[in-house]
Amino acid sequence: MEVKQVTLHKRSGEVKQHSKKDGVLTAEVVSSCMSNLGRVGTGLQHLYHHLSLPSHDLSDISVLCNYVHLQKLELPHNKIKDLSCVSHMPYLVILDASHNDISSFFGFQPPKNLKEVNLSHNRMTKMKDLSAYSSLSHLDLGYNCLSEISGLEQCCKLTHLSLEHNRISRISGLDSPVLLTHLCLRGNQLKRIEGLENLKSLQVLDLSLNRITSLSGLQNLHLLGSINLEKNLISEIQECKHIHDLFLLRDLNLLGNSVQEQPDYRLAVVFLLQHLTVLDQDKVTAEEKVASVNKYDPPLDVLAARDHMTHLVYQLMQPQVLYDSTMPSADSPYPMLVLTGPQGCGKRELAHRLCQELSDYFAYGISHTTRGPYSREVHGIDYHFINEEDFQNMIHMGKFIQTMQYGGHSYGLTRDAIEDVAREGLACCVHMELEGVFSLKNTYFEPRYILLIPIQVEKYMGHLKSHGLYTPAQLDMTKSRIELYANTNRQRLGFFDNVIPCDDWEEAYQTLRHVVKEYLLLEEEGENNNRGSLDNTSTGNDPEEKPASPPLSRSGSGTLASHSATALDPSDPSYRNYFTKIHAELSPQKSPAELASIRRREQLVREAVVGKIPGVYSQLFKSPAQTAASSLQKPNTHLSEDNSNSDESRASSALTVPSSATGLSGSVEPLDMSVQGHTLEALKGQTPEAHCPGTDQLAVAVSPSSDRRPGYDIKPILPPIPAGRKTPASPSPAPSPRPSPNTAVDAEGNVDREG
Numbered sequence: 001m002e003v004k005q006v007t008l009h010k011r012s013g014e015v016k017q018h019s020k021k022d023g024v025l026t027a028e029v030v031s032s033c034m035s036n037l038g039r040v041g042t043g044l045q046h047l048y049h050h051l052s053l054p055s056h057d058l059s060d061i062s063v064l065c066n067y068v069h070l071q072k073l074e075l076p077h078n079k080i081k082d083l084s085c086v087s088h089m090p091y092l093v094i095l096d097a098s099h100n101d102i103s104s105f106f107g108f109q110p111p112k113n114l115k116e117v118n119l120s121h122n123r124m125t126k127m128k129d130l131s132a133y134s135s136l137s138h139l140d141l142g143y144n145c146l147s148e149i150s151g152l153e154q155c156c157k158l159t160h161l162s163l164e165h166n167r168i169s170r171i172s173g174l175d176s177p178v179l180l181t182h183l184c185l186r187g188n189q190l191k192r193i194e195g196l197e198n199l200k201s202l203q204v205l206d207l208s209l210n211r212i213t214s215l216s217g218l219q220n221l222h223l224l225g226s227i228n229l230e231k232n233l234i235s236e237i238q239e240c241k242h243i244h245d246l247f248l249l250r251d252l253n254l255l256g257n258s259v260q261e262q263p264d265y266r267l268a269v270v271f272l273l274q275h276l277t278v279l280d281q282d283k284v285t286a287e288e289k290v291a292s293v294n295k296y297d298p299p300l301d302v303l304a305a306r307d308h309m310t311h312l313v314y315q316l317m318q319p320q321v322l323y324d325s326t327m328p329s330a331d332s333p334y335p336m337l338v339l340t341g342p343q344g345c346g347k348r349e350l351a352h353r354l355c356q357e358l359s360d361y362f363a364y365g366i367s368h369t370t371r372g373p374y375s376r377e378v379h380g381i382d383y384h385f386i387n388e389e390d391f392q393n394m395i396h397m398g399k400f401i402q403t404m405q406y407g408g409h410s411y412g413l414t415r416d417a418i419e420d421v422a423r424e425g426l427a428c429c430v431h432m433e434l435e436g437v438f439s440l441k442n443t444y445f446e447p448r449y450i451l452l453i454p455i456q457v458e459k460y461m462g463h464l465k466s467h468g469l470y471t472p473a474q475l476d477m478t479k480s481r482i483e484l485y486a487n488t489n490r491q492r493l494g495f496f497d498n499v500i501p502c503d504d505w506e507e508a509y510q511t512l513r514h515v516v517k518e519y520l521l522l523e524e525e526g527e528n529n530n531r532g533s534l535d536n537t538s539t540g541n542d543p544e545e546k547p548a549s550p551p552l553s554r555s556g557s558g559t560l561a562s563h564s565a566t567a568l569d570p571s572d573p574s575y576r577n578y579f580t581k582i583h584a585e586l587s588p589q590k591s592p593a594e595l596a597s598i599r600r601r602e603q604l605v606r607e608a609v610v611g612k613i614p615g616v617y618s619q620l621f622k623s624p625a626q627t628a629a630s631s632l633q634k635p636n637t638h639l640s641e642d643n644s645n646s647d648e649s650r651a652s653s654a655l656t657v658p659s660s661a662t663g664l665s666g667s668v669e670p671l672d673m674s675v676q677g678h679t680l681e682a683l684k685g686q687t688p689e690a691h692c693p694g695t696d697q698l699a700v701a702v703s704p705s706s707d708r709r710p711g712y713d714i715k716p717i718l719p720p721i722p723a724g725r726k727t728p729a730s731p732s733p734a735p736s737p738r739p740s741p742n743t744a745v746d747a748e749g750n751v752d753r754e755g
């Protein structure tokens with residue numbers, strides 16, 4: 001249908017034809033640029049609602065006074081100075097007069113429903129009161145010469161506002177448009193983020209190309225999803241803490257800020273703002289998120305894996321040392337009992353008492369610590385108290401099997417401490433925090449883990465306070481860790497073998513004693529078998545489920561008990577059976593798959609040690625298919641066979657181990673233990689510490705979720721030489737310090753025991 005604009009729009013009914021001349025808009029041009037045919041209100045006439053005249057060199061558009069029904073008017077890229085014709089368009093909803101020469105701010109009577117106005121790229125210098133334009137939802141005033149935001153007090157429906165590239169040096173006048181969702185102040189002269197407090201609906205904020213130094217002022221804008229701060233003066237990562245609680249923030253742009261030069265900038269920001277999906281116009285990958293968490297707040301598994309790797313690497317870098325008494329045999333790792341639980345829950349005293357009462361079975365494994373002794377503590381009984389420097393030296397000498405930082409001090413359990421006990425023919429009983437347990441679970445030791453946990457928290461806290469040893473901060477930390485233990489127990493079925501409430505110390509001891517005697521099948525007739533411990537290896541639901549302790553018969557128990565009653569003779573062949581049985585009773589049962597895996601790994605070590613296969617590590621990490629095949633071809637060799645080959649073994653291990661260590665030390669830098677546990681604080685409080693070389697490499701090499709991996713529990717050692725109990729069982733609460741039992745292999749391959 002052909003519609004003549006002239007008949008539809010001329011108010012007077014008369015059409016005066018104009019031609020486009022000297023920037024004057026004519027009716028002909030208008031009629032050729034109209035679109036969107038509709039009806040007038042009466043429904044009797046048709047008319048066009050839209051007029052679009054971009055880039056027509058227009059300067060005089062007064063002819064538009066006649067086009068009263070226009071709803072959308074687009075006049076960008078002309079030379080228009082006067083927009084007064086708009087006063088005649090009461091139905092106008094959208095006006096685009098960008099890229100013109102307009103200097104008068106809203107120089108027309110307000111169309112009642114005017115919603116979207118684009119006056120960007122003009123010459124306006126001052127904003128005026130827009131209270132008559134209360135329907136405005138989108139307003140673009142970018143690229144003008146405005147120096148102050150004002151006149152928006154009544155614009156309650158405004159959702160999009162752009163004032164980019166003006167001369168604004170301070171954000172003000174934005175209290176009212178509370179529905180504002182998009183605000184662009186790019187390219188102004190802003191130094192601070194202020195005056196945005198009321199814009200609670202703000203979702204997209206562009207403050208790029210300003211001189212902003214801090215992100216303060218954004219903290220309450222909880223709907224913000226995107227912030228552009230490109231090319232500002234932000235220099236500190238900790239500024240991100242101001243937007244840390246903006247949980248909907250997905251896109252942050254800090255390109256062109258000096259903060260990007262900070263070490264580990266991207267990881268630190270990704271860690272602080274974990275909801276980000278785009279940072280600096282680059283997608284945040286899942287790998288980056290994991291790496292950032294592992295770096296700044298590593299899960300216990302990751303910490304433990306790093307701890308384990310550190311000690312493994314340092315151990316490998318030392319000359320070979322044989323820990324014969326604790327070496328796992330084919331079927332029975334050295335038996336250990338670990339009491340864990342929050343600080344001050346009494347586990348240390350419980351461990352001492354247990355070792356005293358069951359001195360034929362257990363002795364206390366003494367940890368090292370850098371904290372000073374409390375008043376009644378004895379060096380060499382409660383701890384080995386050493387200074388930080390010595391502790392670090394011991395780490396570098398590969399002495400520890402696990403370490404942890406707690407309350408600003410270092411704690412660690414050495415191989416020697418365990419070996420000391422093992423050489424007495426006893427099982428080792430230690431106490432440690434949860435981190436220690438995680439770490440120990442990476443080693444070849446397979447202790448029973450007993451969690452001692454306070455149920456009555458207030459009573460426990462009162463007890464701790466009464467010690468008078470702890471600062472309020474330490475007390476708070478200890479309290480918060482009760483939940484950590486409880487959660488670990490809830491979330492990791494079977495992680496602890498037993499859980500014992502420790503609100504009443506005597507009751508806890510009796511339960512512990514009972515549990516341990518049950519492990520050892522030593523329970524006296526008639527003794528209460530119903531104590532308040534939870535056996536965590538059983539869910540209690542499955543009637544088929546195996547009991548936590550191996551189902552040894554009573555006669556087995558009798559044998560064990562009678563062995564324990566007399567001093568053990570190492571030459572007695574039943575000596576090893578004794579250990580095997582303690583182990584069987586202290587170790588959780590394994591599935592056939594686990595057992596097969598352990599055997600495979602042991603087989604590999606044996607082969608490497610006797611020189612049947614080349615390097616220890618190249619074999620330990622070979623593909624599962626090869627591993628399976630090789631273990632099929634070479635069925636489990638007996639320990640005695642390995643012993644018969646001892647010359648060859650020594651030669652082979654002396655050759656292979658240092659080369660493995662060298663290979664490792666080339667690619668894996670030793671860990672700086674002081675970094676662990678401090679990075680998060682450093683990040684939150686101030687600029688992160690300088691990058692710690694090696695930390696990342698280790699973190700990458702370690703899978704956080706895996707407790708047991710090939711090679712982790714393998715030591716480059718010779719088969720065990722049972723040393724046996726050297727002294728009669730002592731009733732003392734803890735083994736007294738004795739010379740190091742370490743045994744070294746000299747250049748000729750001769751075994752030489754220290755001390």
Ligand SMILES: Nc1ncnc2c1ncn2[C@@H]1O[C@H](COP(=O)(O)OP(=O)(O)OP(=O)(O)O)[C@@H](O)[C@H]1O
Nearest residue numbers: 342343344345348367404411412413431432433436
């Ligand atoms: N080698 C270790 N690895 C991990 N944690 C350890 C180690 N040795 C000791 N701990 C634990 O470190 C925490 C602090 O020990 P510390 O002896 O300083 O505190 P305490 O107030 O005497 O508490 P507790 O009575 O529980 O030992 C304790 O929970 C303790 O069990």
